[in-house]
Amino acid sequence: MQPENHQSQYRRFLGPAVVVGLILLDILVSSRLQPIMSLAPGATRSKTVPVALAAAAVAKDDELLKEAQTLFKPLPQDLATAEFPINSDLVSLGRKLFFDPRISVDGTVSCARCHQPALYGTDGLEKSHGAHDKLLPRNAPTVLNAGMSFRQHWGGEFETVEEQAKRALLGAGFANPDYAAAMARVKAVPGYRELFKKAFPSEPDPVTANNWAKAIGAYERTLMTPSRFDVYLGGNTDALTPTEQHGLRTFINTGCADCHRGAGIGGEQFRKFGVQEDYWNATGSKEIDKGRFELTKDPADQYMFKVAGLRGVEMTPPYFHDGSVGTLSEAVRVMAIVQLGHEMSDQDASAIVAFLKSLTGKLPQDFAIAPVLPSGGFGMPRPVSRAKKLLKETSR
Numbered sequence: 001m002q003p004e005n006h007q008s009q010y011r012r013f014l015g016p017a018v019v020v021g022l023i024l025l026d027i028l029v030s031s032r033l034q035p036i037m038s039l040a041p042g043a044t045r046s047k048t049v050p051v052a053l054a055a056a057a058v059a060k061d062d063e064l065l066k067e068a069q070t071l072f073k074p075l076p077q078d079l080a081t082a083e084f085p086i087n088s089d090l091v092s093l094g095r096k097l098f099f100d101p102r103i104s105v106d107g108t109v110s111c112a113r114c115h116q117p118a119l120y121g122t123d124g125l126e127k128s129h130g131a132h133d134k135l136l137p138r139n140a141p142t143v144l145n146a147g148m149s150f151r152q153h154w155g156g157e158f159e160t161v162e163e164q165a166k167r168a169l170l171g172a173g174f175a176n177p178d179y180a181a182a183m184a185r186v187k188a189v190p191g192y193r194e195l196f197k198k199a200f201p202s203e204p205d206p207v208t209a210n211n212w213a214k215a216i217g218a219y220e221r222t223l224m225t226p227s228r229f230d231v232y233l234g235g236n237t238d239a240l241t242p243t244e245q246h247g248l249r250t251f252i253n254t255g256c257a258d259c260h261r262g263a264g265i266g267g268e269q270f271r272k273f274g275v276q277e278d279y280w281n282a283t284g285s286k287e288i289d290k291g292r293f294e295l296t297k298d299p300a301d302q303y304m305f306k307v308a309g310l311r312g313v314e315m316t317p318p319y320f321h322d323g324s325v326g327t328l329s330e331a332v333r334v335m336a337i338v339q340l341g342h343e344m345s346d347q348d349a350s351a352i353v354a355f356l357k358s359l360t361g362k363l364p365q366d367f368a369i370a371p372v373l374p375s376g377g378f379g380m381p382r383p384v385s386r387a388k389k390l391l392k393e394t395s396r
């Protein structure tokens with residue numbers, strides 16, 4: 001058969017088929033909408049069908065909004081509490097300390113090295129590099145909205161952002177031998193004495209590790225990124241596109257919101273990573289991290305991790321505690337299979353990704369712009385790293 005003949009035959013068949021199809025569709029639609037139409041007396045049929053469809057769609061939108069409002073909460077403006085108040089002197093000092101590399105043992109590592117504004121508060125690496133370029137065991141989560149979480153770090157090692165900031169002075173990031181050595185580095189920058197005095201006016205000797213932590217914590221408690229999703233939760237359904245709303249529906253119906261809920265869309269509990277199967281089969285993780293077990297040694301804590309908060313998640317690849325997954329759509333599929341035993345279709349995964357992108361808010365002004373730091377701080381001892389020593393030995 002010639003190709004043209006084939007085509008014209010096809011068309012001849014298609015014409016009547018379309019007509020029959022349209023008639024069937026018409027019957028279907030009008031019978032379904034009969035009860036709704038009867039509520040609109042006097043309206044002609046051709047007008048009521050679109051109106052009724054629109055009304056049904058609005059009802060569906062409202063239902064989704066109500067459900068979302070029970071599962072999620074809008075972000076608060078800041079995270080000040082009675083125990084951890086914030087004021088402009090504290091926040092301004094904390095902001096400077098956050099960006100200052102001179103407090104680390106080799107003078108290269110500030111909080112901002114691993115929590116970079118340009119990378120939405122992360123370092124974009126699978127695992128972070130600390131002082132002397134030492135590889136850390138886990139991936140750096142964003143500091144944006146981090147204070148929302150009920151604990152800090154993937155295994156919930158710390159209770160508050162303050163406790164986290166204090167311990168960071170001695171961790172592999174800053175690598176100070178003790179708090180006194182760390183505070184000596186702060187004191188070596190003359191301008192800080194004045195700034196600590198302003199932030200802690202009632203204390204005679206305010207340059208302490210606790211106050212370092214309080215100042216940085218206060219700053220972190222201001223780093224919020226409200227997004228269109230918060231406008232939506234406030235009652236404006238137009239703030240999310242129909243595609244994003246469909247993604248939200250899919251997120252809820254698939255079971256993601258069983259764990260990822262609240263204002264942080266997560267960060268409220270520990271859950272096993274690998275409910276249905278070992279996570280490393282899906283992520284290809286090279287090392288097996290046992291999560292909270294590494295801290296508590298309690299067998300019940302094996303593979304328990306903090307449920308990640310998903311605010312701004314679009315901007316913070318690579319994903320998971322070891323940065324083993326590079327894209328958001330892959331991370332969504334991994335979650336579906338590993339946590340819910342659900343092989344997710346392309347459509348569902350991309351709908352969820354569309355919803356997750358609505359969780360990206362603007363960078364706080366105070367974070368996007370780096371502060372100018374007080375000058376000084378030189379002449380402090382800087383221990384030579386093993387790598388540098390090696391280099392010297394081999395070049396000799």
Ligand code: HEC
Pocket residue numbers: 098109110111112113114115128129130131136138139140141142143146147149151152153154155161164165168169172173174216
């Ligand atoms: C060398 C890189 C590095 C430096 C420097 C660093 N961090 Fe982190 N940060 C990380 C990594 C990696 C994690 C995850 C650690 C874990 O869970 O075991 C983390 C976790 C956090 C968390 C917890 C977030 C969450 O969602 O659980 C906060 C908050 C944080 N860092 C703030 C800071 C502050 C404040 C400083 C400076 C005092 C700092 N970090 C310095 C790499 C770094």
Ligand code: HEC
Pocket residue numbers: 154251254255256257258259260270271272273275305306307308309310313316318319320321322328331332335336339340352
């Ligand atoms: C049983 C609880 C649970 C369910 C259900 C669940 N998650 Fe998670 N989710 C977690 C935990 C725990 C982590 C942290 C895993 C890790 O890296 O150690 C996480 C991490 C993530 C991450 C990576 C975040 C990051 O910053 O690296 C994404 C994205 C995510 N989940 C999306 C989803 C989606 C989408 C669904 C539904 C298909 C879902 N989750 C279902 C518990 C859950």
